Amino acid sequence: xxxxxxxxxxxxxxxxxxxxxxxxxxxxxxxxxxxxxxxxxxxxxxxxxxxxxxxxxxxxxxxxxxxxxxxxxxxxxxxxxxxxxxxxxxxxxxxxxxxxxxxxxxxxxxxxxxxxxxxxxxxxxxxxxxxxxxxxxxxxxxxxxxxxxxxxxxxxxxxxxxxxxxxxxxxxxxxxxxxxxxxxxxxxxxxxxxxxxxxxxxxxxxxxxxxxxxxxxxxxxxxxxxxxxxxxxxxxxxxxxxxxxxxxxxxxxxxxxxxxxxxxxxxxxxxxxxxxxxxxxxxxxxxxxxxxxxxxxxxxxxxxxxxxxxxxxxxxxxxxxxxxxxxxxxxxxxxxxxxxxxxxxxxxxxxxxxxxxxxxxxxxxxxxxxxxxxxxxxxxxxxxxxxxxxxxxxxxxxxxxxxxxxxxxxxxxxxxxxxxxxxxxxxxxxxxxxxxxxxxxxxxxxxxxxxxxxxxxxxxxxxxxxxxxxxxxxxxx
Amino acid sequence: xxxxxxxxxxxxxxxxxxxxxxxxxxxxxxxxxxxxxxxxxxxxxxxxxxxxxxxxxxxxxxxxxxxxxxxxxxxxxxxxxxxxxxxxxxxxxxxxx
Numbered sequence: 001x002x003x004x005x006x007x008x009x010x011x012x013x014x015x016x017x018x019x020x021x022x023x024x025x026x027x028x029x030x031x032x033x034x035x036x037x038x039x040x041x042x043x044x045x046x047x048x049x050x051x052x053x054x055x056x057x058x059x060x061x062x063x064x065x066x067x068x069x070x071x072x073x074x075x076x077x078x079x080x081x082x083x084x085x086x087x088x089x090x091x092x093x094x095x096x097x098x099x100x101x102x103x104x105x106x107x108x109x110x111x112x113x114x115x116x117x118x119x120x121x122x123x124x125x126x127x128x129x130x131x132x133x134x135x136x137x138x139x140x141x142x143x144x145x146x147x148x149x150x151x152x153x154x155x156x157x158x159x160x161x162x163x164x165x166x167x168x169x170x171x172x173x174x175x176x177x178x179x180x181x182x183x184x185x186x187x188x189x190x191x192x193x194x195x196x197x198x199x200x201x202x203x204x205x206x207x208x209x210x211x212x213x214x215x216x217x218x219x220x221x222x223x224x225x226x227x228x229x230x231x232x233x234x235x236x237x238x239x240x241x242x243x244x245x246x247x248x249x250x251x252x253x254x255x256x257x258x259x260x261x262x263x264x265x266x267x268x269x270x271x272x273x274x275x276x277x278x279x280x281x282x283x284x285x286x287x288x289x290x291x292x293x294x295x296x297x298x299x300x301x302x303x304x305x306x307x308x309x310x311x312x313x314x315x316x317x318x319x320x321x322x323x324x325x326x327x328x329x330x331x332x333x334x335x336x337x338x339x340x341x342x343x344x345x346x347x348x349x350x351x352x353x354x355x356x357x358x359x360x361x362x363x364x365x366x367x368x369x370x371x372x373x374x375x376x377x378x379x380x381x382x383x384x385x386x387x388x389x390x391x392x393x394x395x396x397x398x399x400x401x402x403x404x405x406x407x408x409x410x411x412x413x414x415x416x417x418x419x420x421x422x423x424x425x426x427x428x429x430x431x432x433x434x435x436x437x438x439x440x441x442x443x444x445x446x447x448x449x450x451x452x453x454x455x456x457x458x459x460x461x462x463x464x465x466x467x468x469x470x471x472x473x474x475x476x477x
Numbered sequence: 478x479x480x481x482x483x484x485x486x487x488x489x490x491x492x493x494x495x496x497x498x499x500x501x502x503x504x505x506x507x508x509x510x511x512x513x514x515x516x517x518x519x520x521x522x523x524x525x526x527x528x529x530x531x532x533x534x535x536x537x538x539x540x541x542x543x544x545x546x547x548x549x550x551x552x553x554x555x556x557x558x559x560x561x562x563x564x565x566x567x568x569x570x571x572x573x574x
Contacts, residue, residue, distance in 0.1 A: 033552055036555075036565075051540075051541070052541045054543060055543075139567070275532055275538050
């Protein structure tokens with residue numbers, strides 16, 4: 001295995017966040033009755049003509065600018081011809097020789113730059129459901145606007161592929177281009193994977209892997225495919241050029257029965273659509289008005305808040321999360337670092353435990369910041385913090401912010417004054433006289449034991465620092 | 478330069494276009510296609526060096542529309558001309574396993 005390296009390139013389809021379809025005014029939505037959002041254009045009825053949605057152009061340009069592409073002032077729509085029941089016209093309108101964006105790049109976690117070859121606009125097909133009585137077709141999705149982002153085969157490991165996809169997703173979500181939901185298919189990723197000997201310049205035969213609907217699937221499917229191809233080569237056989245589907249349940253890729261032998265799409269410019277010209281000044285305005293992108297945001301977190309890379313990545317993974325974080329710590333920059341860690345370690349765990357979405361947290365951020373501040377200042381013990389979070393996140397009767405505030409009030413204040421702590425401390429020292437002797441003989445690490453015992457007596461509601469200080473005074477005084 | 482069209486080429490094109498041609502028809506179609514290509518081959522004589530490819534005869538570019546939904550067809554209207562339908566879906570012969 002070590003003699004081989006993988007060559008991986010991703011093709012990502014992102015559904016654009018528009019209200020209407022790319023070439024007609026039918027609404028883009030999820031669910032509803034089948035074939036309830038169609039018109040003569042997206043049904044491919046004779047004589048119907050496509051009219052381009054301006055917002056589609058706007059979002060594709062943002063995607064291009066956000067990924068460092070050169071936006072083309074002229075681009076052309078083309079027909080990709082093939083027959084399938086969910087493609088009513090018999091061709092898909094896409095862009096071929098002259099796409100809207102060319103030559104971008106993404107900065108990966110490991111510092112590597114992965115190149116983007118192109119971004120082009122296209123329409124989605126409908127949905128086919130294969131059943132006993134035949135194939136059912138729903139054309140609500142037909143004509144939904146997509147951008148396809150084609151990467152160069154610059155990636156070498158499954159982790160690099162995931163890093164590329166995360167970075168791309170972060171940019172698209174930040175720019176409002178796509179909602180980034182992989183489970184629902186608004187962000188879809190195909191991977192071209194081939195193997196070659198380390199040091200070899202030529203590419204091996206590539207296999208296209210589809211049907212990966214999470215970051216985890218992308219990593220697992222590519223890793224599986226690498227091992228499979230090395231196995232084929234080790235057996236003295238040739239890797240077959242084909243499309244394979246990731247089967248998550250069986251954790252393997254499976255050969256897809258090919259629709260047609262050799263794909264021959266016979267692309268040509270669509271005569272129904274004249275070229276798309278962009279105005280140079282409009283384009284420069286678009287560039288000037290881009291928001292802070294994830295890479296810049298991560299740098300800022302490292303530079304200004306001293307966040308470690310891991311925490312910064314985690315915050316920026318979901319741009320709305322980072323937005324809420326920024327808003328919340330704007331007035332408490334001194335707490336930003338510990339609050340970020342607090343969110344990643346404590347809050348994230350609670351969300352998973354109670355199966356709540358991240359959107360719940362945005363509203364509760366100010367309350368969480370206050371609780372984090374109290375905890376850091378010793379006004380809440382570890383145990384009290386855990387109880388407050390547990391009670392708050394487990395309470396579905398009110399908003400998370402209100403639930404946490406209530407739990408915080410019920411938790412009360414930590415016991416920190418010596419007068420209240422002293423009787424407990426004395427009792428503990430009396431009960432564990434052996435340990436007291438050992439401590440005094442030099443086993444200073446026993447201080448943790450004494451703090452633990454006293455904390456238990458106080459039901460976890462003591463200020464650990466005050467308790468330790470008092471114990472040390474008693475033991476050493 | 479005219480292109481030679483053989484029977485195998487016609488078979489491939491017919492397949493892509495979902496046309497069912499009998500073996501007996503193939504040589505005639507091949508000859509017809511060859512004549513069409515001969516006709517168009519006149520264009521090969523034009524010197525196009527330094528001329529940018531033209532993708533559309535109009536000077537005018539696309540005029541995009543605003544992203545505002547408008548009502549389209551109802552489900553009943555959409556399915557009205559379908560040869561077969563089931564529970565609000567178009568129904569086609571089963572395509573794939």
